[in-house]
Amino acid sequence: MSKRRKRAVAPVMKSRAESVPRGARVDLADMSPDPVSYLGQVAYFELAVFESLTRAISSAPGLAAKEGLTAAAGEVLAKHHGVVAELRALKVDPATAMQPFAPAIDRFEKLSHGRDWHEMLLGVYLTAGFLDDFFIRLLAGLPTEMGKRLEILLEPDRSANVIVAELRAGIEADETLSSRLALWGRRLVGDTQLVARSALLMSGNRANDEERIEPVFTDLIAAHTRRMDGLGLTA
Amino acid sequence: MSKRRKRAVAPVMKSRAESVPRGARVDLADMSPDPVSYLGQVAYFELAVFESLTRAISSAPGLAAKEGLTAAAGEVLAKHHGVVAELRALKVDPATAMQPFAPAIDRFEKLSHGRDWHEMLLGVYLTAGFLDDFFIRLLAGLPTEMGKRLEILLEPDRSANVIVAELRAGIEADETLSSRLALWGRRLVGDTQLVARSALLMSGNRANDEERIEPVFTDLIAAHTRRMDGLGLTA
Structure with a gap:
């Protein structure tokens, strides 16, 4: 059951890391930051996602959900x-590398907390899915071997089936939740895109490089729409 | 440096799981609960320790401490x-097995939160060390192979060096912290023993079996004293 669900939610993303050759997707190779900035930002982002999830664990409505x-x-x-290990391999202190990215990501995480447990879960699912995917698009500009390791490591939605199952159960049990979550998802995708764009600007790229950024964001939003669809929500 | 520290804190515990033959220590073999109750209780306890640690992560005073x-x-x-996997192997739903132990452990975790970040860390370190050690004493009553796996899994203090380093740094930076933490540690060991004793009672043992319980608790308190000593605190 859970396998089928996972496939239904993100079939393209699931198979991509396994079988589609690297570089077959639109990426932002020449817009990548230097490796240390890249790793620092991704490491802090995953730490922030982890903290959001632990809040969802602490406030879970039942023990089965908590355990899941x-x-x-x-x-x-x-x-x-895994990202911290890459920093250590470069002899870089992880905290020092993460620090510059903490304020912006903290602000974003606060924005995406949501007002209750289901909004919190949807926030984690959609923003982590979108930004893991975004960070993977920047990998092509990093050293090849590091890029390969990180591509496997950062695969979006790998463990999302529990979150998806909880959200579906919530939507089934409460009719009003569906429209509220749909609204919340639409708001989140806007804020999440801003974070991704500002990550590009922090790497010294020009804001007006729309022609190169646009196709990537079209892809990322399509994946977002598939996540929403998988939950029966209108994106 | 961190290796030396670790050895200084809990030399006996570190070496025990590796080299001392099973059964050489005082244990509570014939007071063990049935495997499902045992696993449910330990699984919920580790989940509670994890939640306490995530609170300490969220409220860490700096990024290096948080990351550590x-x-x-x-x-x-x-x-x-690991404990949940044992339950699944027995075809037992983890949440169902954990549920009976949730109220008492939740109450205990609330008691051991502490008033600030350092008390929170000391609470996790001392109570998890004591109770992991206690649960290991009950392993002898479980099926042999399961017991062997769990003995390695539950080794106390395995990842405590980060916590110990943070506590030491805090004590060095603030003279008043030492006496406050010493008091807190003495209070915690009392509450922690009560949890261990009530775990024995829940398993259907008689409260007046002091002769058999006493030597085990003497051991556990000796290990507690070593943890306090390692921090320069009077137990």
């Missing part, structure tokens, strides 16, 4: 630790 | 998932 979400938390923590 | 504690959180989460 610990698996997702473990996966996100593994992403964080 | 994520390693400890990962280790505790691995303990929880």
Whole structure:
């Protein structure tokens, strides 16, 4: 059951890391930041996602949901630790590398908390899915071997099936939740795009490079729409 | 440096799981609960320790401390998932097995939160160390192979070096912290023993079995004293 659900939610993303050759998708290779900035930003982002998930674990309405979400938390923590290991391999202190990105990501995480448990879950699912995907588009500009390791590590939605199942159960149990979550999802995608754009600007890219950015964002929004569809929500 | 620290804090515990033959220590073999109750209780306890650690991560005073504690959180989460895997192997729903133990452990976790970040860390370190050690004493009553796996899994203090380093740094920076933490540690060991004793009673043991319980608690308190000593605190 859970396998089928996972495929239904993000079939393209699931198979991509496994079988589609690297570079077959639109990416932002020449807009990539230097490796240390890249790793610092991604490491802090995964740490922030982990913290959001732990809040969802602490406030879970029942023990089964709580237990289920610990698996997702473990996966996100593994992403964080994998990126931190890359920084350590470069002899860079992880905290120093993450620090410049903390204020903006903290602000964003606060924005995407939501007003209740289901909004919190949807926030984690949509923003982490979108931004993991975005960060993968920047990998092509990094050293090849590091890029390959990170592409496998950062695969979006890997552990999202628990979150998706909880959201679906919530939507089934409460008719009003569906329209509220649809609204929330539409608002989140706007804020999340701003974060991605400002990450590009922080890397010294020009804001008016719309022609190169546009196709990537079209892809990322399509993936967002598939996530919403998978939950029966109108994007 | 961190290796030396670790050894200084808990030399006996560190070496025990590796080299001392099983059964050489005082244990509570014939007071063990049935496997499902045992696993449910330990799984919920590790989940509660994980949640306490995530609160310490969220309220960490700096990014280096926050990052350091994520390693400890990962280790505790691995303990929880390892115990949950044992339950799944027995075809038992983890949430159902954990549920009976949730109220008492939640109450205990609230008691051991502490008033600030350092008390919170000391609370996690001392109570998790004591109770991991206690749960290991009950392993001898479980099926042999399961017991062996759990003995390795539950090794106390495995990832405590980060916590110990943070506590030491705090004590060095603030003279008043030392006496406050010493008091807090003495209070915690009392409450923690009560939890361990009530775990024995829940397993259907008689409260007046002091002769058999006493030597085990003497051992556990000796390990607690070593943890306090390692921090320069009077137990």
